[in-house]
Amino acid sequence: MFERATRRMQENQPMCTIVLVFLATMVETVALKSLDRKVVAALLAHPRCRMSALATAVGTSAPTVSRRLAVLFEQQLIRVVSVLDQQRSGYGFAVFLRLRCVPGASGDVARAVAQWPESGYVSVVGGDLDCTAQLHVGSTKHLMSLLNDRLTTVRGVISSSTSKIIRRYSTPHGWYGGLVPDGALASLRSERLDHWTEDGQVQQRGLDELDQALVDLLAHDGRRTWRDLGARLGIQPATARRRVETLMTSGLLRLRTVVQPAVIGQPVVASLWLRVTPARLEAVGRTLAAHPNVLNIAATTGLTNLSGEIAVPDDDALYSFLTDEVGRLPGVAAVDVSDGLQVIKRASLIFDTEHPERIGDEVRAG
Numbered sequence: 001m002f003e004r005a006t007r008r009m010q011e012n013q014p015m016c017t018i019v020l021v022f023l024a025t026m027v028e029t030v031a032l033k034s035l036d037r038k039v040v041a042a043l044l045a046h047p048r049c050r051m052s053a054l055a056t057a058v059g060t061s062a063p064t065v066s067r068r069l070a071v072l073f074e075q076q077l078i079r080v081v082s083v084l085d086q087q088r089s090g091y092g093f094a095v096f097l098r099l100r101c102v103p104g105a106s107g108d109v110a111r112a113v114a115q116w117p118e119s120g121y122v123s124v125v126g127g128d129l130d131c132t133a134q135l136h137v138g139s140t141k142h143l144m145s146l147l148n149d150r151l152t153t154v155r156g157v158i159s160s161s162t163s164k165i166i167r168r169y170s171t172p173h174g175w176y177g178g179l180v181p182d183g184a185l186a187s188l189r190s191e192r193l194d195h196w197t198e199d200g201q202v203q204q205r206g207l208d209e210l211d212q213a214l215v216d217l218l219a220h221d222g223r224r225t226w227r228d229l230g231a232r233l234g235i236q237p238a239t240a241r242r243r244v245e246t247l248m249t250s251g252l253l254r255l256r257t258v259v260q261p262a263v264i265g266q267p268v269v270a271s272l273w274l275r276v277t278p279a280r281l282e283a284v285g286r287t288l289a290a291h292p293n294v295l296n297i298a299a300t301t302g303l304t305n306l307s308g309e310i311a312v313p314d315d316d317a318l319y320s321f322l323t324d325e326v327g328r329l330p331g332v333a334a335v336d337v338s339d340g341l342q343v344i345k346r347a348s349l350i351f352d353t354e355h356p357e358r359i360g361d362e363v364r365a366g
Helices: 002-012 034-045 051-058 062-074 106-114 140-153 182-190 209-220 226-233 237-249 278-289 315-326
Strands: 017-019 079-084 093-101 119-125 131-137 157-170 253-258 268-276 294-300 306-312 332-346 349-351 359-362
Touching: 034 051, 034 062, 034 182, 034 253, 051 062, 051 182, 079 209, 093 106, 106 119, 106 131, 106 332, 119 268, 131 140, 140 157, 157 278, 157 306, 209 226, 209 237, 209 253, 226 237, 237 253, 268 278, 268 315, 278 294, 278 306, 306 315, 315 332
Parallel strands: 017 332
Antiparallel strands: 079 253, 093 131, 093 157, 119 131, 119 332, 157 294, 268 306, 268 332, 294 306, 332 349, 349 359
16 A cells, blocks of 8 residues: 555656655544634634633633633643743754664653753654754854763664754744634734744844743743732732733744644644755745644755654645645655654653653753
């Protein structure tokens, strides 16, 4: 069957060579019921949204939304965090780290890399790779130190490669899984002050002590009230609000709802590695960034110059995405797909080993 599918793809898309790797999911995760999926999707679209607006978006009452969110937060299935955009604020750069491991070691290697404060995302994958990660480093010297000193102490690594992110087209700040109707999505996003796309201009500015304190509190809970922030820092709620909103509108502080895609009914997660003709890189990147199932896509250095992640309901949806969406894009020369077996870390948050849908420890750069 696989050989027939491969021949069909090659016959229909002669300009595009596609390598597919499908493996069984390592650990099953819990999927939410319909209403809860809608509530989470709306919160993905606007992480600090008012209860009344969330209720309108999902077609229920504000008290119902409030109760459902309380349960989801208590069960550690979702968390709203703030992320200081280090790359846009001038701190270093991001890279993809790809690792091959000795048989049976990929899980331990991934968990070791997840403990690095420089890693924001770590996943065990299938195919030619065993583990992928996204790192944020302050300099080339910092990256060299990670590769030559810290990585060499991780047992089980056979080889590694890195590719620098040079242009981001989309990030998980704008991902909503395609689960929010267009009208509701537009309404929710219109109220966001933070930058959920990569198109907005960023005002370069430094953070003073109060700014940093606010960022740190919101990094743990991005839905803290202005009153709570003010009480914790000994300032007026209006001061807390003004400072945070300035950081958001300037593009430095961004909000994100963290959830495993499987929880909202999209358990097939895959890493994409594309080789695109340079003249078509911008067009392909922006086209894929607009797809509702793409969590992130970025231009990189290396043999594959466009990399990202996608989450879909099943293998048929992944196949359709590759053939109907990617395969028809002019300029795509090759695509490799690494099937996600288990995401260990997202947004600097490490998921529980036994229950991979539950958000656990927080590991961030100091």
